[in-house]
Amino acid sequence: MTRYRIPELASKYIDHEMIRRHAALPDFPDSRIRLLFGFLSQHRFAAAASELYSLAVSLVQLGLDTHDRVDTEAGDRGIKDMRERQLRVLAGDYFSSRFYQLLAGAGQIDMIRRLSGSICEANRLKTGLYVQAKDHSLTAEEYLDRHAGIRSILFDSFTILLEEKIRPLWNELLLTLTRMEVLQEEWSRSLREHALAGSWGYWHVLEAGAAEDRELLLQPSAPDSAAARDLIERYRIQTLLADKLAACADKFRTLAGRIESDRLAQEVLLIGDRLMAAAVPTSPMTGEMR
Structure with missing residues (x-):
């Protein structure tokens, strides 16, 4: 197997002083790329x-x-905020355009078409999620499924390139991995009271909470930090997310064990280990509470 060096190659396109200074970038999607x-x-x-x-x-x-x-969000912005917003838009456009340059230069027209279609599908799924959230017709489980699906959609473009017998396992591993990513981020988010609005915990309380708690969340303004912390603790949001994350980690390990290539199986297990090592609530790939 060729040595993995994608982050190094990507740094040529990502590492720009103006972007670093004014537009905080999202994390590199290392687990999915690996x-x-x-x-x-x-x-x-x-x-x-x-x-x-x-x-x-x-x-x-x-x-x-x-x-x-x-x-x-609408409203007046300062010069600094406007600059950061504009640079984020431009940075996103710049990164997205590089894929076309890379693939076109290699004559990979069919893959350009596939990825372009996946970009459209990702945006369609995001729009659907936004509409459901605005209508308050979203369940906590749907929230997880939608976000995991959005994260996996670009990578689905490559399924057709794999041998047919391995495709179902690839798809299951990919969705399990993206679900792990979402759960890990949601657990970290649950540590910040001000981030409750729109989170998995928010939808869980709306779905399973008492009437007065649901009413509190549906108010125009978000609950204050004390009220949000109370909801997070009473509904055991962190524990529920940790349990779901541990279950996903167990499933990922089981799926990795079904890979015929020992070398690939070990690499996939390491991907799970690296992801879980950054997850506070569980030990790497064991599902045991710390």
Whole structure:
């Protein structure tokens, strides 16, 4: 397998002083890129382009994630806020455009078409999620499913390149991994009282909470820090998320054990270990509470 060096290659496009100074970038999607790179590298139909494809999709994902960070709230803004907003928009456009340059230069027109279609689908899913959230018709489980699906959609573009017998396992690993990512971020989010609005915990309380607590969340203004912390503790939001994360980690390990290639199986297990090592509530890939 070719040495994994996608973050190093991507830094050529990401590491710009103006962007670093004025527009905080999202995290590099390393776990998903490692998973994609590992699977592509193991299959004769895709191995030759595994590095190119992984680099291209990493830049597209960074572009979409950067655009997601753009503040769309109305109201007066200071010069600094306006500059940061404009640079985020431009940075997202820049990252997204690099994938086209890379793939077009390599004559990969079909992959440009596939990724472009996936970008449209990702935006469609985000719009649907936004509408559900505005209508308050979203359940906590749907929230997880929608976000995991949005994170996986670009990577689904490469399923067709894999051998048919491995595709179901690839798809299941990808969705389990993206679900782990969402749960990890939601657990970290639950530590910040001001971030309750719109989180998994918010939808869980709206779905399963007492009437007075649901009414509190539906008020025009978000609950203050004390009220939000009370809801998080009474509804055991952190414990529930930790349990879900541990269950996903167990499933990911089981799926990795079904990979025929020992080398790829070990690499996939390491991907899970790295992700879980950054997750406070559980020990790496064991599901045991710390």
